[in-house]
Amino acid sequence: MIKPTLTSLLNIDRPLIMAPMFLVSNTKMVIEGMKVGVAGCIPALNYRTLEELRASILELRAAKVPGGSFGYNLIVNKSNIKYKDQLAVLCAEKVDFIITSLGSPEETINAAHKVGIKVFCDVTDLAFAKKVESLGADALIAVNNLAGGHRGDHSPEDLIKELNVNTTLPVISAGGVSTKADLDTMLGYGAVGVSVGSPFIASIESGVSEEYKQACVDYGAKDIVLTEKISGTPCTVIKTPYVQKVGTKQSWIERTLSKNKSLKKWVKMIRYLLGSNAVSKAATEVTYKTVWVAGPTIENTIAIRPVSAIVDTLTV
Numbered sequence: 001m002i003k004p005t006l007t008s009l010l011n012i013d014r015p016l017i018m019a020p021m022f023l024v025s026n027t028k029m030v031i032e033g034m035k036v037g038v039a040g041c042i043p044a045l046n047y048r049t050l051e052e053l054r055a056s057i058l059e060l061r062a063a064k065v066p067g068g069s070f071g072y073n074l075i076v077n078k079s080n081i082k083y084k085d086q087l088a089v090l091c092a093e094k095v096d097f098i099i100t101s102l103g104s105p106e107e108t109i110n111a112a113h114k115v116g117i118k119v120f121c122d123v124t125d126l127a128f129a130k131k132v133e134s135l136g137a138d139a140l141i142a143v144n145n146l147a148g149g150h151r152g153d154h155s156p157e158d159l160i161k162e163l164n165v166n167t168t169l170p171v172i173s174a175g176g177v178s179t180k181a182d183l184d185t186m187l188g189y190g191a192v193g194v195s196v197g198s199p200f201i202a203s204i205e206s207g208v209s210e211e212y213k214q215a216c217v218d219y220g221a222k223d224i225v226l227t228e229k230i231s232g233t234p235c236t237v238i239k240t241p242y243v244q245k246v247g248t249k250q251s252w253i254e255r256t257l258s259k260n261k262s263l264k265k266w267v268k269m270i271r272y273l274l275g276s277n278a279v280s281k282a283a284t285e286v287t288y289k290t291v292w293v294a295g296p297t298i299e300n301t302i303a304i305r306p307v308s309a310i311v312d313t314l315t316v
Contacts, residue, residue: 003170006039006193009118009139010097013037013067014315015187018307019174019197020073020099021149022046022293027059028205032307034060034068038315041099041195043073044086053086057093069096077103091115099141099195106135120172124152129163139170141195147175148198148224148236148295160189178297183314196314198295203307212292213304215240221296238298240290 006015018025018033020041030040047053053072060070072090076083079102090098091111097118100108109119113136120139121132129140142163144156152159156176163171173191177183178199186194200206202216219238226234227243237243300313 001168003164003168003192006139006170006172009170009192010039010069011067012039012069014311015193016183016311016315017041017071017099017172017193017195018200019195021197021201024197024201024206024208026205026207027056027063028207029200029203029307030060030070031063032203032205033311034063034065034070036308036311037067038311039069039071039097041071041073041097043075044090045075045080045082050082050085050089054089054093057089057095061093071095071097071099073099073101074108075102076100076105076108087111091117097138100132104135105132105137109136122174123163124159125154126162126166129167129169133167133169137169139172139192140167141174142171142191144173144175146296148297149293150235151175151295156186157189160186160191164190175295176297177314178300180314180316182297196297198297199301199310199314200307201294201298202301202304203310204304205307210304211290215290215292216294216298216301217303219294219298221299224294224296224298227291235293236295238290238292238294240292242290 014037016038018029018038018040020043022043025042030042033040044053047056072095074083074086087108094115095117097120098108098112099120101122105119105121112119118138120141121137122141122143123129124143140163142159143152144154144159145152146156156173160171160173170192172193172195173186174195177186177194177196183194202213215238223239224236225239227237228234
């Protein structure tokens, strides 16, 4: 079976999506990406209000050029109380595509398809991939064990090949790409394109502090660790002195409470709120509490550069 390529799915020139990153992604990045023929995606949760979300869509539509595309990421589980309203705005404004995370995409797929919006779904294993396939997803975002943030458990090769053999959907690989050689490797495994996040943190256009950007230059793959301190679910961060000091494991109280089924979700919610607040402050302010989310692909980040230059590094 010949599956559609990412370039044909989104009418873009290069098989790359700038991945949605909490606090990092913004309209400036996406506009610069579209100018050089890639797609950009922004978390809907980067906007506090629906009016701000709608304004960002209008800005991107006005700046869209042939060969580029834009979309938004939706957290589709109950933890996102804004989800239904955000979905309504995305559908009303007819964005190019939506990437779903952390929950069932059924409602999103049904609503988006009614207005011609494509829906790609984050998956980390075959079981969930087959579920979203049955719901009508347009493609799979295969989140592997080299991804930044909340990563998967499988290697890129194993995950891409398993999904290709056992589903009919195009597979977009997420994680492990920081050079053109990496991109070619993922395509060689059978991916139709890639979703790339961490290399774009250190872009001139990204919305984080210069200290965060410079950290992506100064640190490398060996400095990335998994922490449970942000959401209760392991998340990759840079091992700064602060992260080393506070550790990466849940406290004994959290571990004990997490064993209680009725209390587990509340512990996780509190941990998520505390962790998100720490990440937000570290991303935008100069603070000793440096909790910077990134993946091992910062290894090849050599300078703070424009989005266009980073895209060239990945695709030319």
